[in-house]
């Protein structure tokens with residue numbers, strides 16, 4: 204997909220299985236939204252093809268529109284309507300049976316806000332309402348572009364439960380996110396994009412394993428003398444500061460056994476690499492324009 208001279212999405216190929224929870228990750232400007240919009244049928248690719256089942260989404264055939272749900276940006280709600288009225292209005296567009304709005308309010312935890320105008324909902328409540336609107340016609344495939352952007356930690360966890368429930372109902376969920384913990388917690392597979400290309404596509408666990416990163420074994424301050432820590436660590440780096448002693452190693456079982464023999468497991472924590480480490484390794488740490 205090109206915008207003028209810019210190849211925003213360049214030679215991207217992937218397949219999403221029915222029922223899968225799939226994540227598109229990448230730094231700002233990687234091409235996630237453009238990819239999603241092509242898949243949703245909102246943009247016509249300048250080259251290449253997109254298919255959902257038998258359909259080419261850019262044709263916007265009514266039959267496909269009934270089967271896919273696209274989360275709206277909260278700014279695209281109808282003005283001055285309550286949460287329930289928004290759902291009723293979207294429902295009417297799709298010809299869904301009455302009563303469906305109540306079901307959706309229940310599913311996203313907004314029953315208590317049914318009569319509140321959307322402009323008076325909090326950011327998290329608006330996000331959940333926009334997801335409810337995307338689900339009003341019971342679609343098989345749901346597309347969500349950064350659904351947890353600007354949510355506080357509680358609202359984010361709350362949203363995760365909603366998204367898990369949607370996927371558990373057998374729906375395919377495709378989302379973009381900047382939160383690696385979110386992708387790790389929710390997604391069956393993720394594609395990591397940068398500069399319009401897919402750099403890796405796999406399960407979060409496989410991506411983390413492939414990084415082959417050392418683990419960080421930390422102990423409470425005073426649990427081990429610095430001499431003992433160096434003896435245990437051997438050639439591995441040891442870091443001592445006010446929060447305790449950390450040994451960074453690829454031989455976790457040897458180090459842990461040695462620590463146990465020295466009765467030095469106070470305040471032990473063992474931290475492996477995460478999807479965030481994979482992401483930073485692949486896309487670099489510098490800010491992008």
Ligand SMILES: Nc1ncnc2c1ncn2[C@@H]1O[C@H](COP(=O)(O)OP(=O)(O)OP(=O)(O)O)[C@@H](O)[C@H]1O
Pocket residue numbers: 206209211229230231232233234235236237238
């Ligand atoms: N309508 C447009 N016209 C011209 N260029 C665009 C347009 N939309 C996006 N771009 C450019 O295409 C590239 C990819 O943008 P896109 O929005 O797909 O990235 P993204 O991965 O979703 O980014 P973010 O994480 O910031 O939302 C960027 O360089 C962007 O500036």
